[in-house]
Amino acid sequence: MMDKSLFSLPGIMPVMGMLVVFALVLSASIIGEAVSLSAAITTMWQGGSLAHALPHIALFFGCFALQALVHHLQDGMLDRFANKQVECLRGELLAGLFRTRGQMVRDNGTAAVTWSVLEGASQTENYLRIILPKLVGVVVIPFVLLICSFVLDLTSGIILLVMYPVIIFYMVMLGKVAKARAENQYAKYTRMSNHFVDTLRGMDTLRAFGRGRQNGEQIYQTSEDFRVATIDTLKVATLSSAVLDLIATLGVAGVAIMLAFHLVDGSIGLFAALAVLVLSPEYFKPIRQFGSDYHASLDGKNALAAIVGMIDAAKETVPAREHAVAPWSPYSMLELDEVSYTYPGADTPALKDVYLSIEGCQKVGVVGVSGSGKSTLASLLAGFASPDGGTITIDGATFDADEGGLGFSDWQNQVAYIPQDPYVFGVSLRDNIRFYAPESTDEQVMRAVELVGLDELLAQLPEGLDTVIGEGGRALSGGQAQRIALARVLLDDSRRILIFDEPTAHLDIETELELKSRMLPLMEGRLVIFATHRLHWLADMDWIIVMEDGDVAEQGDYRELLAERGALWRLVENMNGGAR
């Protein structure tokens, strides 16, 4: 029932301290209300005038106003605290997302991470706001009211004392069941949302292969599972509230009956009896509220646990250390020694014992059959993934698995990564091109547009550089997206390392050759890693790496390798001599 992750939140202890003070003031005002109301009624019952009862009535309204004031101050404090916590959690989650270079998404699913950042964080905010005052109130208020009841009437005090553990026992029992149901509901929700996002992504493929209907049935099934899990959770929540209400009502009824007996035999006065009677429901109120709010905010509790779990996992997987490497120059040296990498959950390594040594500014072509490890090598060199074993050395500085490989900003700020499908943001053409260099002027953007051959597209756009492209805007072809990626590289001259991962895989040969003539000049004076299936690029490369089954089968000059009739020659032969 008690959420331990709450106590790991920064700044929680002063807030809890203030909540204890608020709860004590609330307890005092509840007692004030009960005593003043009983005194007013007793005064008038004993024949006193309204004027005699007026001070008591005034005290009653004073206590009432004090409670409203305490609630107002408490809500303000909790709003600020919850808001700040959630902003921090969001920030840490996003920082972890970027630091883990997508590992968080691979481990938890796109939808789960997106949900946590947006909806989950809001639910957590709500949870903190609701549950913290209840957590304190459930301990402090009944305790103070119980002491007061004992002072007023011993028997009533004993009844109230005995009923409390009974309620707690049922709450813990039902809470355990509710927690299991809510966790199951959250797991079903995560599954449903991840499945839905995957379906949206693969919609074209599913339709092309006629699997749309079958997938629709799967979506129905996952939604149905979520519905059943939600109903299960609600059943327990309703049952729990009913049980709590029943026990609390029995407790108040027991007190009322005993008070009636004592009033009849004269062992208690009207004032004390009335005061205890007013206090009894107030005694059970915090635990009843805690019970109902606990169920209402269980989704927030799960969201907090999920967010904290993701943040902790990100901290564990990524060392915080940053490294300094000099900007890449003609004298720089990159070496990989026995580098290996296995994807999470995979049985066999995608890279094993890779050895490489690359010096200065040269064009390195990486070839191999599908699945040989080209993309994995490219993403390791871009710093998106960290090796599991071996060492990467840049100019004598070593970056091994414990240090997160090349995932540090000094390196990544030098790298431009151009994948098969460069991401086109749903913003203007200008901002898309200025991705690496947001300060660029319109003249610089226009020069890049001409150099990469985007002028034809620009002429068709109604609002020129201001036209929104990509998602939500004008859709682009694969070739146009590649040109935007190249224009980005052109604008940021400081990125001296270009990593291409099969950039022309989706293009027709005419577009590819046209782009090739624009890409080759860009590659001069830079370190270029060019992973490709298209062998006609190799003659333009200075160094060739041939990957086979996650390992470097051979490396060297293109023509020399062909003459040796080794791995490259076999690859070319298998591809019907396409490169020759």
Ligand SMILES: Nc1ncnc2c1ncn2[C@@H]1O[C@H](COP(=O)(O)OP(=O)(O)OP(=O)(O)O)[C@@H](O)[C@H]1O
């Ligand atoms: N996300 C992943 N999870 C698990 N295994 C993966 C993942 N991505 C790639 N692999 C596996 O790692 C190995 C190397 O894959 P990689 O994509 O690096 O090869 P590739 O040579 O680039 O292939 P292609 O030319 O088809 O893109 C393959 O066996 C592949 O199945």
